[in-house]
Amino acid sequence: MTWTWFHRLASPPYVYALAARLTPWFAWPAALLIAAGLWGGLVLAPPDYQQGDGFRIIYVHAPSAWMSLMVYTTMAVAAAVGLIWRIKVAHAIAASCAPIGASFTFAALVTGALWGEPMWGTYWEWDPRLTSELILLFLYLGYMGLRAGIEDTQRADRASALLAVVGVVNVPIIHYSVTWWNSLHQAPSVMRLDKPAIAPAMLLPLLSMLLGFTLYFVALLLIRLRGEVLARERSASWIREAVSA
Amino acid sequence: MLDERLEVENLHLWRGERHVLRGVRFALGRAGCLEVTGPNGSGKTSLLRTLCGLIYPEEGTVLWKGENVRRDLPAFHAALAYLGHEPPLKADLSARENLRYWIGIRRRVAPSALDAALERVGASGWCDRLVRTLSAGQRRRVALAGLALLVVPLWILDEPTTNLDAEGQQLVGSLIAEQLARGGLVIAAVHQGLPAAVRDVRRLELPP
Amino acid sequence: MRQFFDMGGYAAFVWPAYLVTLAVVVLNIVWARRALDRSRAAARRRLDARGEQP
Amino acid sequence: MSMPGAPAAATLASAATADDGAGATSVAGAIEAARLALLRDLKLAFRKRGQLVQPLAFFALVTMLFPLAVSPELSRLREMAPGVIWVAALLASLLALEFLFRDDAYDGTLEQYALSGQSLTWLMFAKTAAHWLLTGLPLALMAPLAALSLGAPLASLAGIVGSVAVGSIALSLIGSIGAALTLGMKRSGALLSLLTLPLSLPVLIYGARATQLAISGGPLLAPLELLGALAVLGVTLAPLAAAAAVRISLE
Numbered sequence: 001m002t003w004t005w006f007h008r009l010a011s012p013p014y015v016y017a018l019a020a021r022l023t024p025w026f027a028w029p030a031a032l033l034i035a036a037g038l039w040g041g042l043v044l045a046p047p048d049y050q051q052g053d054g055f056r057i058i059y060v061h062a063p064s065a066w067m068s069l070m071v072y073t074t075m076a077v078a079a080a081v082g083l084i085w086r087i088k089v090a091h092a093i094a095a096s097c098a099p100i101g102a103s104f105t106f107a108a109l110v111t112g113a114l115w116g117e118p119m120w121g122t123y124w125e126w127d128p129r130l131t132s133e134l135i136l137l138f139l140y141l142g143y144m145g146l147r148a149g150i151e152d153t154q155r156a157d158r159a160s161a162l163l164a165v166v167g168v169v170n171v172p173i174i175h176y177s178v179t180w181w182n183s184l185h186q187a188p189s190v191m192r193l194d195k196p197a198i199a200p201a202m203l204l205p206l207l208s209m210l211l212g213f214t215l216y217f218v219a220l221l222l223i224r225l226r227g228e229v230l231a232r233e234r235s236a237s238w239i240r241e242a243v244s245a
Numbered sequence: 246m247l248d249e250r251l252e253v254e255n256l257h258l259w260r261g262e263r264h265v266l267r268g269v270r271f272a273l274g275r276a277g278c279l280e281v282t283g284p285n286g287s288g289k290t291s292l293l294r295t296l297c298g299l300i301y302p303e304e305g306t307v308l309w310k311g312e313n314v315r316r317d318l319p320a321f322h323a324a325l326a327y328l329g330h331e332p333p334l335k336a337d338l339s340a341r342e343n344l345r346y347w348i349g350i351r352r353r354v355a356p357s358a359l360d361a362a363l364e365r366v367g368a369s370g371w372c373d374r375l376v377r378t379l380s381a382g383q384r385r386r387v388a389l390a391g392l393a394l395l396v397v398p399l400w401i402l403d404e405p406t407t408n409l410d411a412e413g414q415q416l417v418g419s420l421i422a423e424q425l426a427r428g429g430l431v432i433a434a435v436h437q438g439l440p441a442a443v444r445d446v447r448r449l450e451l452p453p
Numbered sequence: 454m455r456q457f458f459d460m461g462g463y464a465a466f467v468w469p470a471y472l473v474t475l476a477v478v479v480l481n482i483v484w485a486r487r488a489l490d491r492s493r494a495a496a497r498r499r500l501d502a503r504g505e506q507p
Numbered sequence: 508m509s510m511p512g513a514p515a516a517a518t519l520a521s522a523a524t525a526d527d528g529a530g531a532t533s534v535a536g537a538i539e540a541a542r543l544a545l546l547r548d549l550k551l552a553f554r555k556r557g558q559l560v561q562p563l564a565f566f567a568l569v570t571m572l573f574p575l576a577v578s579p580e581l582s583r584l585r586e587m588a589p590g591v592i593w594v595a596a597l598l599a600s601l602l603a604l605e606f607l608f609r610d611d612a613y614d615g616t617l618e619q620y621a622l623s624g625q626s627l628t629w630l631m632f633a634k635t636a637a638h639w640l641l642t643g644l645p646l647a648l649m650a651p652l653a654a655l656s657l658g659a660p661l662a663s664l665a666g667i668v669g670s671v672a673v674g675s676i677a678l679s680l681i682g683s684i685g686a687a688l689t690l691g692m693k694r695s696g697a698l699l700s701l702l703t704l705p706l707s708l709p710v711l712i713y714g715a716r717a718t719q720l721a722i723s724g725g726p727l728l729a730p731l732e733l734l735g736a737l738a739v740l741g742v743t744l745a746p747l748a749a750a751a752a753v754r755i756s757l758e
Binding site: 297298320323336345 | 539540543544546547550551554555610614615616618619620621622623624625626630754757758
């Protein structure tokens, strides 16, 4: 059957071993790409004509913001798969995502605020992107709170998965409403970031950072996934194998 | 149409770190009665709730008329009456109102049938009092009246005789006997065994 | 070099931003490892507890 | 052995055909079941009127706090009125959410709903509708009083009632998912707000805007339409999610 790969991917022992084997294949390229991105972003890229060297925050802010959204989407997709087909490994992936996503949402907020002070003259501006990011943080916290509140892992998996799916349906609605709201109250004195055509010397480090962070996320996910898979497994024989290894 | 028949294959259930059901299997055909026994915490209630489809087992299947109940849960539930160990009654409604809503949600009930069922369980005198003023045994009787109204093929009962006096226990016995006489199936978790009126009972003992 | 660390006068914003992100990146690695170790310890405990049963 | 009046004479086969009248799994059966579930909740609520008044009293209290905390100047209050009314309404409806499923879960009613063979989605819809009738609608009817006390003109009241009424439909629906997910937890209040409030933000934004336009006499159709869209989306999706959540919580 062509579906055997799917079933194998849903089998905990296989996933546990595979995750352990794959981790370095993501971790090292991630480290290289991030190092290259840092070098390119901090040293090689020229200062922005408007923001001077302050724009260099983009090389950490954009990847963090990207992570916050990508991780949430990954979490919701994994949760939906787990909910529909009752696949434990999918629930394990979703559970692994939340702390990673929440921490990077936090980083995106802090770096956004640090970027805001020199650009807007204030650390916190009720800018639609920052506001949406803040709401996203609350969505992550709610997800983690719900998980923590339910003792039984299986029930926690299913309840939090449903919440993630409801959340991901709502994220675009929330973002749209926040943008709409912001367009009503926009103060004209505030300087806004316009989108200039970005020079390749500026763009390449950014792309390198984005890809590096994505690979780093996969590596992180694989490590966490092993723990979550182990926690969900009942069969003694392979737990023994996994623990002794 | 296939015969009413409940088959349980190799049921495994975990609650947290406890392996509660370890390979439970049985089959029950028309007019079959199964009593589930076992010490406290042996998983009697968990087993019944799994049979109902409320709990999803780790492994194993429950077949109704030869088909996995998960395939069409509403159809299975329409053929099933479940009585948990607490009577599903609202304290702020009278016994009669409770029955009207509880049973009415499943099927149309004529007021005369309602009266008959209440009389049957000896509730005629107090069926218009709020349930919060009734004793535990009286509440159990109201639940039994509901059961009498649910003429469905499969009854799953969790400790149906709790809090009942001798006469009430007999009532449970005759209700079950009637259900069996019309070809229905009964699965009951019990502590002291089913009342004597029920004969030909098979027993499933859950290990501690 | 001095010029590099000065970041054209934006040092007070650029470096904290990088520092926070770096901290999150490193902490995530530490947390993930620790979570894995915890699950392994829990699994080991579960195996021991189940030792008596067949 | 059968006693007089007992339905023992009925065979299972004939009982099955008798059941067809209510249509165990038909749409008509589902609607009848939903109607009964709605009536049951309404009747229960009127038996316990004390609980009914609580969210309303809370709403009135919160709106009263603002003049005391900020300033009794009507011009300033009028500017804040939309925000005050909507935040108070949001919190009041949240307060009532905790009771939405609690009793039903405790006394086994929810279990019987899940095992009734009827669509749990329809039953959840009925419960949410009851919840709106008992909290959202009264809040909408009370909002004009709050608005008047905050200096809103008489002409704005119809718009305020409309926006709170439509918005609270969406709030009840969103809340039903959160309430179903936190079912059976011991201290669920804080978590329930953490789950529900972020999802309620669009309602707050459009609702407050509609109220603001109503007070300033502007055209409030646009935000009202958006509120309506949220309510429609909620009506179609939220009961499904709430039913799934209830099944998970019963496991």
